[in-house]
Amino acid sequence: MVIDWLPSVLIVVLLALGVIGALRRVSLWRAGQPEKVNLIAGLLAMPGRYLKDLHHVVERDKYMSRTHVATGGGFVLSMVLVLIVHVFNVQQQIVAWALIGALLIMLTGAFFVFKRRLNPPERLSKGPWMRLPKSLIIYSLTFIVLTLPAAGILPDASGSVLMIAVLSVGIVIGLGELLFGMGWGGPMKHAFAGALHLAFHRRSERFGGGRSTGLKPVNLDGDVLGVAKPSDFKWNQLLGFDACVQCGKCQAMCPAFAAGQPLNPKKLIQDMVVGLAGGTDANYAGSPYPGKEVGNAKGGPNEIITAGLVSQETLWSCTTCRACVEECPMMIEHVDAIVDMRRFLTMEKGETPNKGSEVLENIIATDNPGGYAPGSRTNWAADQNLAVMKEKKETDVLFWVSDGAFDMRSQRILRAFVKLMKHANVDVAILGDEERDSGDVARRLGDDATFQSLAQRNLATLGQYKFKKIVTTDPHAYHCLRNEYADFDKEGALEGVEVLHHTTFLNQLVQSGALKLDAFKGGKVTYHDPCYLGRYNGEYEAPRELLRSLGIEIAEMERSGFRSRCCGGGGGAPITDIPGERRIADMRMEDASTTGAELVAVGCQQCTAMLEGVVEPRPVVKDISEILVDQLAEEVH
């Protein structure tokens, strides 16, 4: 028949168009800044990263993981076999059968995608994504029918022109979505960009169960500090944005979104895609930034992002809690992008909102955000009889006090911790007035220059003394010391030093028997995971074990562990204070109240401040060290 050749030609044409589109997409990413990535090693590692790391995240939703395995696996396998059977014309029945098998698997998967899309949750994007399951079904059905003759089930259908015509339409729709759409920005783009994103990820340490949470330093000699235009991102960051599947898991977890602040991590990533490709957000079919209409954002690779694409409040709403990053199945780095753009606003424009500029100025002039006299840093410990490194020079444990030293509520935590350490006869000392702000707030507010200066000066101080461990009650300082100072530690001041959060350290003391505690006799207790302890540093167990060692059975909140909801205190959010409909701390306290707990155990002075700021009646908020100190077993003399 005349048009027998049509299906094979269509397949080849669509494949070629798809490749052209893909190359064009690659050129869009290449507009970004250079970043060294081992391309070959990345590509080799990619299948493993997909099967293990990515799937580990998708697996949290069993329905979706099975659906995706069937659909994605079926498609990849069937596509290879389609080429073999229908383009290279390999006439072996067994191959044809294999193809039909792969297509059936895919069809099953596509059916479940379809089912989910019948009544999709709010977090999912609609628009072209609603079309996708239908295209998938059409693709698999079309090729099943097309392959039947090769499998020897149907006689050669070459007789029917009508049949070929219908199948050709199916090929155009199905493969159009899958191959053409993949290259030209359709929903299937996620497969192509996602695979490369996994291969060339900027934080390859995250794969294989690792953790990489420290922000990357800014090159202060650069022409522009931070990210002004999409093309100021690293090329693999742009690639990462393109990998987004718009599943909205980030949106569902984002505390700022839930509070009605103008941030939606999914929309932000989609706006970045608009920026890198150029155009408007008119085609975006997901939830908007709360309080902002979709359709007004415009951008291009070389246009300033905050001049029309993303508003400044959106960037300042983020608490850097990393819930979105933790939840993202494509392992996109939202927080990196947000801080990159904040850096431009702070270091180039000088537009840190609300109290931001005052706090930064204080940090620069006094090394603490409150602008207190640096000489009064150790006043809190006047009655604590603590050794100071300047005199002691060498110690077992260096207690990093952090800026809680200036805050009377936090001082209660500090005193409790000191009492516990004394009780366990720990050889401890503090830096006293030589300590400076860790730089956490400055860095999250985008002032990397000030962060770097603080880090270098703190490291110079630390380098003068000998100690085995640094312990701190502040997870933010803990994160900086443990994950972010290494970039500046040229003299190796922290080399071989164990950086610990006080809950980890106290847990070691309790488990080794150095601290004896009585059982806790209060009411129900719940535990709030601080973001910078949990998601940033993976410490979920020590605080819980401590509470259990008091005989407490923790009434876990629905969102706990790696899914813990932020208190609203991170990332300088209380300083920039972007208005929303609710307060994040109120929502978190509601989580705690729902468990029926009378006491919220916390491991962070910032969380303590935020949660205690919630109006009563509410559970009591106490740092774990405060709870422990009340249960110290009396020594019998």
Add this chain to the structure above:
Amino acid sequence: MPHKVISLISVGRHPQSGRSRRADQDSRAVELGLKLAGTDLDVVHAGSSQEPVLRQYAGMGLPKVTVLEQDESADALVSIADYLKSEKADIVLTGVRAESGESSGMTPYILSEQLGWPIVARVADIVDIKEGEAQVLLALPRGQRRQVTVKLPFIASIDNAAEAARQSAFGPGLRAKMDSQKGSTVEDSVRVDWSEAPAKARPKRLKIVKAKTAADRFKAATAKPQGGSGKVMKNESAQEQAQAIFDLLIEEKVIR
């Protein structure tokens, strides 16, 4: 016609840490200058162009800072006066009092004397400039303002009531040009003999709260200072005027 505005800046000192910073009033003078002249504002410092604090000023969005290079021991006044004579400035803005150095608050006055220009002290805002005259708001205690009209050119010292300085951005500050010019070499002969020591806290008069009710306290905190008991002595002889001051000092127990 745009007016030529010059803001004079000095190295400030943070009250808590004693660390160098952009001086509060001087940075307000820059802020006001930027409002009047935009980036045409000429910002002038007498000292070293290596001074890092100048970058903090420049971070407010100044493309360049004019530095009259001079030793620390040289008299800044001479450098600045020479510079102002050579530039045809319309308005010169300074702080009321420097946060470091002699901190006498005399700079604007001596400059105005040397240039023969009027000075307006403690300015909160310059509202309008037209036909060679500027409408200036002076800051008075308790948020009060007085509007005066001044002929250009003039010198204004900027009060803490003026608009606060904008945030300093690191990047532009780093990249701003330091336009070095030769400053004076005349030694500040007065200051050379001085030695600096931390100030002792001045004794304060005890505040006796007379108010019995909250309403009274509120009134005391908000009411305008009522002169009343003072008197103006214009026509009396010098002898009588001196006697009146002497009596007051005894009455106030300043001298015994």
